[in-house]
Amino acid sequence: MIIATDMPEVSSCAASECAYNTDSACHARAITIGDGEHPDCDTYFSNSHHTKRQRNAGVGACKVAGCSHNIDFECSADKIELGYSGDTVNCLTYAH
DSSP states (O other): OOOOOOOOEEEEEOOTTBTTEETTEEOSSEEEEOSSSSOBBTTOOBOSSOOOOOOOOEEEEEOOTTOTTEETTEEOSSEEEEEEETTEEEETTOOO
């Protein structure tokens, strides 16, 4: 069974070493943002092998309660961008 839902799209990702990143795009089925306080991409992991799938990732969950786009632990932005803030991969669309 395949479940289809409306999720904000990950429009770009600068974390080129992530296993889900191919050509600056995230190809995970869905990602999770945050640890409750920081808007890190919890789905990110470094790997020399990258996914071969060409689907566009969506934001499945957001645990950053202080973000203005967070409604009931889900992202309400139209799309998000991922990139570096220091040495961590963060949601650059985060707004408080």
